[in-house]
Amino acid sequence: MHLSPLAQRLLNLLTGTANDPTYWPDASRLSVGFVGLGGSPIPDGDGIPVPVRYALGEPARQVLVAPARELVGRLLEDGRRSDDPVLVVVAAGLAGMDAEVRARFAGERGPIAVAELDVLLGWDVERRSLFWEAVRPDGPPPPGLADWLGGLPGYPEFARTALETAAARVAAIQAGEIPYEAEKAFGSGEKAAIGRAVRLALRRDEPWLPGLLDTLVRGVAVAPTGAGTLPSQAVLFEIARAAEEHPTPEVVSALRAAGRATRHAGVPRQLARMLKRVEPALADRLEVAFRLPDGPVRQAVGEHTAVISADDEVELSWWHGDRKLKTVPVAVTREHPEEVGRLRELVKRTRQRATLVRALEAGCAGTSAPPYRLLEGHPITDRLIWEFEVSPGVWRAELGLTVPDVPVRLWHPARARAEEVRAWREVVRGEELRQPFKQAFREVYLLTPAEEASGVSSHRFAEQVVRYRRLRALFKERGWTSAFLGAWDGAELDGDARRVMAGGRWRARLSHHLYDEDHAITGEVGFDRLVEGGWRAAPLTDVPAPVFSEAMRDVDLFVAASGPSITARLQA
Known part of the structure; x- marks a missing residue:
């Protein structure tokens, strides 16, 4: 049985098959697609009308009641479609069928997924539709999704409750209070809901999150029975994917601990691959990466002192007065077990000090000032050159964070x-400073006259033959993303590698194509600027000098380090 034309149009808009433009988050496809039915301003959470051009008015809603009821009935009959309850909830809002839909899904979905649906059911149709557009499983999430979720009525509260519920459930499984079944810790729809909750909490860097994540991540990574299975591999990897988007030092530590604890042979390898992407991403979150310690840490524990040194190798040592002990004192282990655990965790985080260095290095190319003042007092700042805006538009360079109260x-x-x-190179050489990354002696890549004239692309490193697998490894190491090229069905022979820079406001692109099974050829370098939530190609002359220089420095490294060997060149 076919849907009526209006019901089919509604389905096409909700599934994206109508190919209508998106104005997310200002207006939904639903409102835009039915603009001909009549519109009115959309009220915000406080009841104040928001002047959005495409908004369904009450007469339009009345016209859509019958088609929406028809569509809800069809979606609930279609088992495949009912796997996307948010889609059904949007149509239910137009149809006035919230109670029926809620009752249907309450018996089919896990409690955490149902709790999320309860939040959605408290919203109007426009918010539901925007939420569905953002979380649809057949497309990438839009930029800024976590920030947008944080502004929705009731959603931050849901996120905390959801993670508390998830952590309590895995703790009960580990304690034997809930019977263990491999991969059955969470029910239908709960993985996606937990993933959204984790992303929001990580993005907001919630102070309550580290403890919950520690329990949750460790709890889903290891079976309580000694088996090599997991309570939920799906949730573990969903949290790791969330960490790639919004990393913190604490989630990195929790995922590393999970990799060590699990008995599953393949999980540690997969987590290690994901963590290789998480740690470079942490470098773009300066405000949280700054929590990593630099330099020695001394902590009194009873009559003893713990010292974490980080000169060459990170080491936790125990002292009694001036005497260094060989092991943890028995009295400390017995009387202060929680403090010993905290210090050991701090050692793990200190080993991530390279992440702080990457964060500072990434800050060189920033177009706005990160919260560097949080670093005041860290020894690392004394070895770096800083610029201070001593008057509007006038910047003065100094060694160390020496000028207070100015940008x-x-x-x-x-x-x-x-x-x-x-001059600065002479200072660094003369004072024998060991900078945490190459700053004074950093390679600089300036725009050439040919590049100024070329418009939006540079061919400085084009037409270079490189070893493809080595190139891919360098992409990951330097925080670039790209699809894997290949000659098999469904694969592409050419593509772009991309790196988001400058706090998410600029993106560098390196085109390349597969030459043969083992080699690729580099193409042009271009830059995109984030404009109204989308990437737009920018003229090279508009790209900030540090952004251009850092991207070209990476590309130079790619070409130099992945080029064919001398032997291969001679043979060619």
Whole structure:
């Protein structure tokens, strides 16, 4: 039986098959697609009308009641479609069938998924439709999704409750209070809901999250029975994917601990691959990466002192007065077990100090000042060159965070004159400073006249033959993403590698194509600017000098380090 034309149009808009434009998050496809039925302003959460051009008015809603009821009935009959309850909830809002739909899904979905649906059922149709557009499983999430979720009525509260419920459930499984079944810790729809909750909490860097995540991640990673299975591999990897998007030092530590604890042979390898992407991403979250310690840490524990040193190798040592002990004192283990555990965790986090260095290095290319003042007092700042805005538009470079109460940014040689760069190199050499990353002596790539004239692309490193698998490894190492190229069905022979920079406001692109099974050829380098939630190609002359220099520095590394060997060149 076919749907009526209006019901089919409604289905097409909700599934995206209508190919209508998206104005997310300002207006939903639903409102835009039915604009001809009549519109009115959409009330916000406080009842104040928001002047959105495409908004369904009450007469339009009345016209859609019958088609929406028809569609809800069809969706509930279609088992495949009913797997997407949010889609049904949107149509139910138009049909006035919230109670029926809620009763149907309450018996089919897990409690956490039902709790999320309860939040959605408290929204109007426009919010439901925007939520569905954002979380549809057949497309990537839109930029800024976690921030948007944080502004929805009731959703932050749901996120915390959902994670508390999930952590309590796995704790009960580990304690034997709930019978263990492999991969059955969470019911239908709960993985996706937990993933959204984790993303929101990580993005907001909620102070209550680390403890919950520690319990949840460890709890889903290991069976309580000694088996090599997991309570929920799906939720473990969903949390790892969320960490790639919104990393914190604590979630990295929790995932590493899960990799060590699990008995499943393949999970540690998969987590290790994912963590290789998480740690570079942490470098773009300066405000949370700054929590990683730099330099020695001393902590009194009873009559003893714990010292975490981080000169070459990170080490936790125990002292009694001036005497270094060989092991943890028995009295400390017996009387302060929680403090010993906390210090051991701090050692793991200190081993991530390279992440802090990457965060500072990434800050060189930033177009706005990260919260560098949080680093005041860290020894690492004394070895770096900083710029201070001493008057509007006038920046002065100093060694160390020495000028208080004014805007500050990291000095980058691409912003400086040649004589200034030479002078700072003499200072660093003369004082024998060991900078945490190459700053004064950093390679600089400036725009050439040919590139200025070319418009939106640079061919400086084009037409270079490189070893493809080595190139892919370098992409991951430097925080670039790309699809795997290949000659099999469904694969592409050419593509772009991309790196998001400058706090998410710029994106570099390197085109490349497969030459043969083992080699690729590089193409042009271009840059995109984030404009109204979308990426737009930008002229090279508009790209900030540090952003351009850092991207070209990466591409130079790709070409130099993945080029064919001398032997291969001679044979060619």
